[in-house]
Amino acid sequence: MLVGWHDQRREYGSLIxxxxxxxxxxxxxxxxxxxxxxxxxxxxxxxxDIVLGFKSPFKRQFTEYAVC
Numbered sequence: 001m002l003v004g005w006h007d008q009r010r011e012y013g014s015l016i017x018x019x020x021x022x023x024x025x026x027x028x029x030x031x032x033x034x035x036x037x038x039x040x041x042x043x044x045x046x047x048x049d050i051v052l053g054f055k056s057p058f059k060r061q062f063t064e065y066a067v068c
Contacts (some may be wrong), residue, residue: 002031019053024066026053037065 002013008042016036017029025045030036037050051066 006042021051024049024051024068026051026068028053030054 001029002011002015004011009058014029016032019025019026019028025040027037027050037052040050041047049064049066051068052060052063055063057067
């Protein structure tokens with residue numbers, strides 16, 4: 001979670017939103033610098049098991065990750 005103030009503006013929200021659907025890891029939102037998908041792959045999760053849900057279904061076909 002991101003909670004706090006930046007100058008005079010309140011900041012609140014989640015940096016990462018991940019769902020597990022149909023035995024796939026769906027990354028719905030990723031506000032990290034490294035990228036949670038990269039960290040999952042580095043930890044041994046196959047790219048075919050990760051869906052970049054924040055990308056449109058059309059654009060997913062051009063990634064190395066699952067299309068679903």
